[in-house]
Amino acid sequence: MNNQFIELYENIYSKIKEANKIIIHRHERPDPDAYGSQGALGEIIKYNFPEKEVVLVGKESPSLNFLFNTVEVTEEDYKDALVIITDTANFPRIDGKLFTRENYIIKIDHHPPLDNYGEINLVDVDSSSCSEMIYDFYSYINSKYGIKLTDKAAELIYVGIVGDTGRFLFPNTTTKTLKISAELLNYNFNMAETLDKLDIVSENIMRFRAFIFENYTMCYDGLAYLKVTKEDMDKYNILPGDVSNGVNLLRSLEGLCVWCFAIDEGNKIRVRIRSKGPTINTIAEKYDGGGHKLASGATVFSWEEFDDLIEDLARVVREYKK
Numbered sequence: 001m002n003n004q005f006i007e008l009y010e011n012i013y014s015k016i017k018e019a020n021k022i023i024i025h026r027h028e029r030p031d032p033d034a035y036g037s038q039g040a041l042g043e044i045i046k047y048n049f050p051e052k053e054v055v056l057v058g059k060e061s062p063s064l065n066f067l068f069n070t071v072e073v074t075e076e077d078y079k080d081a082l083v084i085i086t087d088t089a090n091f092p093r094i095d096g097k098l099f100t101r102e103n104y105i106i107k108i109d110h111h112p113p114l115d116n117y118g119e120i121n122l123v124d125v126d127s128s129s130c131s132e133m134i135y136d137f138y139s140y141i142n143s144k145y146g147i148k149l150t151d152k153a154a155e156l157i158y159v160g161i162v163g164d165t166g167r168f169l170f171p172n173t174t175t176k177t178l179k180i181s182a183e184l185l186n187y188n189f190n191m192a193e194t195l196d197k198l199d200i201v202s203e204n205i206m207r208f209r210a211f212i213f214e215n216y217t218m219c220y221d222g223l224a225y226l227k228v229t230k231e232d233m234d235k236y237n238i239l240p241g242d243v244s245n246g247v248n249l250l251r252s253l254e255g256l257c258v259w260c261f262a263i264d265e266g267n268k269i270r271v272r273i274r275s276k277g278p279t280i281n282t283i284a285e286k287y288d289g290g291g292h293k294l295a296s297g298a299t300v301f302s303w304e305e306f307d308d309l310i311e312d313l314a315r316v317v318r319e320y321k322k
């Protein structure tokens, strides 16, 4: 648990207790942490309050739907529902927005808070993952109200933490992250099998990985980028989200400090930026984006504007290396 949030934990818990129906959302193009935090919270509520209706919504990702399935909802389903949104920094990124102003909204997230769209906003930027935050919340309501964690919820939290920490390799991995993860392994799930499934990629994506390694450009000492056009994605039969998922593959390149993937989506170019030290979310914010200090997203509208972004990143790298 995280003592600074006790009041928020209390407020969230009492809202959950009050509600008969709870609809849980995550962000678009869900990653393991989006699945993990949403699913684990749903599991905890379902198990401890079997009389409540818990609904998990959001477009499924073929590579992650082995974890659980979501359901289709209509506007009517939101009548008198409590809405909880996990792992989503800002309103536009919420997957599925059929709720209205009548709905009470709770935000639980670990990204820098661009947009506190909830009535309650539980935001912990020091947490490795939103899944870790769900564990913190559980841990509090466990000690205070005897709420239990199921094996499935433990597995989902573990998956979310593994996803957002890059298997405990990224600097967001803290002693608390590892303690919680160790605790989760006491539950009954097949960790090795689940992690294997998380790692499976289709053959076209495997071949696209070769494209990444062949085509990135080292444009400045410590700064690299990859441009991916619509034609490239057609050739490999992959989606922009598949490209984004590959961004960490460059991480182990010698001398690399900051890198990004620019993905041409037709009307805009989405840029996924990663850093091993320099703060890059300030640059992302300049280009219609944002995110974490070391992992951000931006949007540009031409390759000329992308060159400007690269110039800004090069400056940040230069300053960092001084």
Ligand SMILES: [Mn+2]
Residues within 6 Å of the ligand: 033, 034, 087, 110, 129, 130, 164
């Ligand atoms: Mn996350």
